Amino acid sequence: xxxxxxxxxxxxxxxxxxxxxANVLILAPPLSGAERIAYNLSSPxxxxxxxxxxSDERAAExxxxxxMNGTERRALAIIDAITKSDAPNILDTDRMKFxxxxxxxxxxxxxxxxxxxxIVDESLKNPTPGVFPPPIRFCINSLSTFLMYRNLEVMxxxxxxxxxxxxxxEWIGFYVLNNESFDARTISVIKQLMNGVxxxxxxxxxxxxxxxxxxGRMTPWLPYTFDPNGxxxxxG
Amino acid sequence: MIFTGIDALDGLLEGGAPDGSRVLFAIEPEADGQxxxxxxxxxxxxxxKKILVVAPFTGKxxxxxxxxxxxxxxxxxxxxxIRYIDMEEVEKITISHPNPQDRKQxxxxxxxxxxxxxxxxxxxxxxxxxxxxxxxxxxxxxxNTSRFDHPVTVIFEYFNLFGTEVLNTLIEETPFNLIVTLxxxxxxxxxxxxxxxHSVSWLSLPARSLPYVATDGHIIPYIPKIVVxxxxxxxxxxxxxxxxxxxxxxxxxxxxxxxxxxxxxxxxMASKGFDINIYGTPGQERFDPIIPQLARNxxxxxxxxxxxxxxxxxxxxxxxxxxxxxxxxxxxxxANKADLDYSVTEEAIRSELQIxxxxxxxxxxxxxxxxxxxxxxxxxDQITKFSF
Numbered sequence: 001x002x003x004x005x006x007x008x009x010x011x012x013x014x015x016x017x018x019x020x021x022a023n024v025l026i027l028a029p030p031l032s033g034a035e036r037i038a039y040n041l042s043s044p045x046x047x048x049x050x051x052x053x054x055s056d057e058r059a060a061e062x063x064x065x066x067x068m069n070g071t072e073r074r075a076l077a078i079i080d081a082i083t084k085s086d087a088p089n090i091l092d093t094d095r096m097k098f099x100x101x102x103x104x105x106x107x108x109x110x111x112x113x114x115x116x117x118x119i120v121d122e123s124l125k126n127p128t129p130g131v132f133p134p135p136i137r138f139c140i141n142s143l144s145t146f147l148m149y150r151n152l153e154v155m156x157x158x159x160x161x162x163x164x165x166x167x168x169x170e171w172i173g174f175y176v177l178n179n180e181s182f183d184a185r186t187i188s189v190i191k192q193l194m195n196g197v198x199x200x201x202x203x204x205x206x207x208x209x210x211x212x213x214x215x216g217r218m219t220p221w222l223p224y225t226f227d228p229n230g231x232x233x234x235x236g
Numbered sequence: 237m238i239f240t241g242i243d244a245l246d247g248l249l250e251g252g253a254p255d256g257s258r259v260l261f262a263i264e265p266e267a268d269g270q271x272x273x274x275x276x277x278x279x280x281x282x283x284x285k286k287i288l289v290v291a292p293f294t295g296k297x298x299x300x301x302x303x304x305x306x307x308x309x310x311x312x313x314x315x316x317x318i319r320y321i322d323m324e325e326v327e328k329i330t331i332s333h334p335n336p337q338d339r340k341q342x343x344x345x346x347x348x349x350x351x352x353x354x355x356x357x358x359x360x361x362x363x364x365x366x367x368x369x370x371x372x373x374x375x376x377x378x379x380n381t382s383r384f385d386h387p388v389t390v391i392f393e394y395f396n397l398f399g400t401e402v403l404n405t406l407i408e409e410t411p412f413n414l415i416v417t418l419x420x421x422x423x424x425x426x427x428x429x430x431x432x433x434h435s436v437s438w439l440s441l442p443a444r445s446l447p448y449v450a451t452d453g454h455i456i457p458y459i460p461k462i463v464v465x466x467x468x469x470x471x472x473x474x475x476x477x478x479x480x481x482x483x484x485x486x487x488x489x490x491x492x493x494x495x496x497x498x499x500x501x502x503x504x505m506a507s508k509g510f511d512i513n514i515y516g517t518p519g520q521e522r523f524d525p526i527i528p529q530l531a532r533n534x535x536x537x538x539x540x541x542x543x544x545x546x547x548x549x550x551x552x553x554x555x556x557x558x559x560x561x562x563x564x565x566x567x568x569x570x571a572n573k574a575d576l577d578y579s580v581t582e583e584a585i586r587s588e589l590q591i592x593x594x595x596x597x598x599x600x601x602x603x604x605x606x607x608x609x610x611x612x613x614x615x616x617d618q619i620t621k622f623s624f
Contacts, residue, residue, distance in 0.1 A: 084294075084298050084302075085294075085295060085298060085323075088295060088297035088298035088300075088301050089297075089301050090301075091301075091305055092305065100293055100294030100295065100298045100299065100302060100323075101293055101294055101323060103292065103293040103294075103323070103364070103365055104293040104294060104364075105364065105395055105397075106263055106270060106293075106362075106364065106393070106395040107270070107293070107302075109265045109266055109395070110266070110267075110268050110269075110270065112266075113265075113266040113268070113420065113425065114268075116425045117425040117427075120424055120425045132424075133424045133425075149365075150364075150365075150368055151368045154364075154368060154397060157397040157398055158265075158397055161265045161397060165422075169424055
């Protein structure tokens with residue numbers, strides 16, 4: 001079974017990485033840089049891929065983060081659900097797909113499927129084949145946006161389909177949810193689909209995170225900051 | 237009538253959707269199924285129908301660009317024929333009428349007014365956001381055709397996240413004249429799509445699933461495998477070669493100096509809107525171990541017999557048993573070499589091969605291309621329309 005690493009020394013030391021098939025909720029207040037945490041955790045290690053569904057930032061901005069942090073171009077695919085509403089003429093590329101709006105779950109599902117297929121196909125043609133299926137880190141940078149547009153039951157089912165697919169293929173998923181915009185029931189329903197939660201709170205001097213679940217463990221609250229490139233630096 | 241624009245599907249439906257009918261395309265996750273409604277919409281507008289498109293998930297411009305990119309249809313050429321209700325309009329209604337009952341009434345009146353005043357003949361509705369707001373049956377009821385003063389066909393697309401059982405409950409409460417469900421066959425990734433005509437009110441059709449490819453903006457239904465088998469020298473390779481637009485045989489010279497198939501014949505053709513792959517098996521006994529592999533997942537079997545060689549009938553029956561295995565697929569018997577003197581009758585063939593009464597037996601000459609193609613056309617009907 002493939003083993004994923006957080007890529008954050010403090011977390012890997014404490015937790016020893018992530019089990020494949022894990023779905024992790026990043027539950028964070030506004031302005032805590034939750035999407036940056038998600039990008040850091042989704043950054044593909046060598047031989048891995050990242051598929052990112054963005055409903056919060058444009059694909060160009062998301063791509064920029066990964067570029068600045070050394071992700072190979074072919075290792076990243078972005079499904080952008082916001083750019084097309086302002087730039088309707090924008091066209092899909094191999095690694096960037098554009099959806100009319102976060103409302104369009106049908107379009108998202110089809111384009112996600114195409115992106116996953118393309119990555120798997122490409123990995124089969126790779127002259128130096130690695131793990132099969134190729135390890136993929138999937139990320140939704142704002143579940144909050146989707147929950148504003150679609151009802152909870154539909155989103156639960158949509159995420160259920162995605163998380164089941166990730167589990168089946170031993171891929172991992174990270175999902176950012178703003179914990180101040182939704183009631184306890186909504187958060188609890190979404191948590192049902194997760195194996196672990198990265199909780200974020202405002203500490204005395206900086207924001208802090210802790211990881212809960214993922215093998216029944218819990219880290220202490222760990223202060224974190226970002227370097228100028230947005231790289232997550234966790235103390236501890 | 238509004239055609240779906242997909243030849244194979246229109247063939248199965250014996251035309252398209254009659255005026256005033258209600259059609260549902262239910263797409264399961266990962267199924268590349270949006271082309272079905274888009275193709276039908278394009279077909280309707282090309283036929284000069286006045287159309288209303290209700291697309292609450294997108295702006296009109298983004299919708300037109302996406303349709304052009306995905307399906308190569310330039311709907312912006314038909315400005316006078318298409319009226320859009322897009323995301324912006326839907327949001328305005330939602331914000332200005334927070335009470336769902338009031339909002340529903342606004343929708344009903346708006347649709348009624350647009351359809352009656354602009355003489356709309358078909359409405360294409362993306363249900364998802366509306367079904368979030370009004371539940372599935374409530375969303376469908378916004379387009380109740382009894383409120384319109386002329387026949388209007390309403391076509392819905394619904395992203396069915398909830399599985400077949402829930403869909404069955406929904407459509408039990410809200411009947412449609414035609415329901416086509418779109419599915420994806422998934423392994424590590426989705427590797428093929430298939431559609432099922434779940435129900436159709438104006439015809440008696442079995443609910444049969446048929447694969448399709450969505451490529452270059454077109455839906456191409458396909459039959460991935462029809463197997464042609466039979467004793468040696470019954471004309472299988474000739475048959476496969478004659479029906480195929482592209483094909484090849486893996487032959488070598490036999491002991492008698494004539495070619496004999498030593499692996500398989502492969503042919504590709506189009507019939508009744510389907511792309512079809514045809515696989516011919518070797519007929520000699522020493523190849524029997526590979527025949528179950530060649531026949532695996534076949535959607536139909538053509539069993540060839542030589543009407544001048546009644547002595548080979550037991551071998552034909554043996555091959556029928558091998559290809560059928562434990563699966564049930566339609567069979568057609570082709571009695572080849574009917575252009576020569578022969579004594580075998582249809583009754584004798586039926587009796588020797590122990591085939592069902594409704595299994596067709598065709599007397600042909602495999603050298604006659606048209607006769608061969610008629611057999612394939614009949615096989616497509618057997619696969620798609622009849623019980624077996």
